[in-house]
Amino acid sequence: MKRALASLVAICLLTIAPAAARRYTAARDGDVVVLSDAATATSVSIMPSVGNIAFDMQVKGHHVLRFAQGSAAAFKASPNTTGIPFMGPWINRLDEQAFYANGRRYPFDMALGNVRGAIPIHGFLTTTDQWRVLSMTGTGDGAALTSRLEFYRQPAWMKQWPFAHTIDMTYRLKDGVLEVITSITNLSADAMPVSIGYHPHFQLTDSPRDEWTIAVGARRRWTLAANKLPTGSTEPIERFFPDPSRTPLRDYDLDDVFSDLVRDGQGRARMAVTGKAQQIEVLFGPRYNAAVLWAPKPQNFICFEPMAAITNGINLAHKGVYKELEMLAPGAVWKESFWIRPSGF
Numbered sequence: 001m002k003r004a005l006a007s008l009v010a011i012c013l014l015t016i017a018p019a020a021a022r023r024y025t026a027a028r029d030g031d032v033v034v035l036s037d038a039a040t041a042t043s044v045s046i047m048p049s050v051g052n053i054a055f056d057m058q059v060k061g062h063h064v065l066r067f068a069q070g071s072a073a074a075f076k077a078s079p080n081t082t083g084i085p086f087m088g089p090w091i092n093r094l095d096e097q098a099f100y101a102n103g104r105r106y107p108f109d110m111a112l113g114n115v116r117g118a119i120p121i122h123g124f125l126t127t128t129d130q131w132r133v134l135s136m137t138g139t140g141d142g143a144a145l146t147s148r149l150e151f152y153r154q155p156a157w158m159k160q161w162p163f164a165h166t167i168d169m170t171y172r173l174k175d176g177v178l179e180v181i182t183s184i185t186n187l188s189a190d191a192m193p194v195s196i197g198y199h200p201h202f203q204l205t206d207s208p209r210d211e212w213t214i215a216v217g218a219r220r221r222w223t224l225a226a227n228k229l230p231t232g233s234t235e236p237i238e239r240f241f242p243d244p245s246r247t248p249l250r251d252y253d254l255d256d257v258f259s260d261l262v263r264d265g266q267g268r269a270r271m272a273v274t275g276k277a278q279q280i281e282v283l284f285g286p287r288y289n290a291a292v293l294w295a296p297k298p299q300n301f302i303c304f305e306p307m308a309a310i311t312n313g314i315n316l317a318h319k320g321v322y323k324e325l326e327m328l329a330p331g332a333v334w335k336e337s338f339w340i341r342p343s344g345f
Helices: 002-020 072-077 155-160 315-320
Strands: 024-029 032-037 040-047 053-059 097-101 103-109 132-139 140-150 165-174 177-186 192-194 212-218 218-224 230-236 252-263 269-274 279-284 291-293 303-307 326-328 331-345
Touching: 032 132, 032 140, 032 165, 040 072, 040 165, 053 072, 053 177, 053 331, 097 192, 097 315, 132 218, 212 291, 269 291, 279 303, 326 331
Parallel strands: 024 140
Antiparallel strands: 024 032, 024 132, 032 040, 040 053, 097 103, 132 140, 140 165, 165 177, 177 331, 192 326, 212 269, 218 230, 218 252, 252 291, 269 279, 279 331, 291 303
């Protein structure tokens, strides 16, 4: 009897121990999926039903992303200026209530209400509840969540952007680094312009904004008109940031567009914000061709925005001003990542 009981206890311990010792986990609680890395005390909270936005990232209890709402319920009620929202089918501003592709003008139907303003901004997908979770995993290789948005199923979206496509988004947490992977499949018969991006809001907790320094891995800054649209001309970044590798943020009220990104051997461009000891690095993969930096005074956050094209890049490409717009061929897949790497927390 004792031997049988001992064997049963041993089996139970073998069953429980691997789960208890697991470094990476992915768990769902209602609307929220949490990815965790126990070894680095890092967690990422995502709400698929609100734009699939990663609304909170913490390292050892410190909020790496601006999380002004303070709770998941408050975020769901007012999902603004926080986390890592996705912007599509275009990011930032357009110079008219229309866009151009393949030599044709596509005017927006303003009566639908999903596109607003004389200068339409940030598309209309940011807080959609149409994302569907495909998989959640917690393995020895990291914790991950993959979700899909089937754009082509929504008539009001197709009316504004008549290119059938799907978007797959994967958040992957490994070694304390969050990778955001985006895959777009063009299901339409025509080439589709790619001008998507993200609008992540970062913060440091060991010092106020005026004590932060930033590093900007870019060579060119686009000059902007009063309405924040690129004029078509650029200047060397050193005319704006005398030392792009270490610029005091207190000297700047930023809402600026940069391109000709500086790449490492893997094709990644680096942006960073540094406080007393804390640092957040953001690495852009090769198909993110541009960045917007937004750090309005006196707010205690900064956005390094990975963008597939510059602000108004779709329409500037039609005018022959912008040469780097990527056109995704029918049946082709656009795939790229950016990485968030906190340290010093």
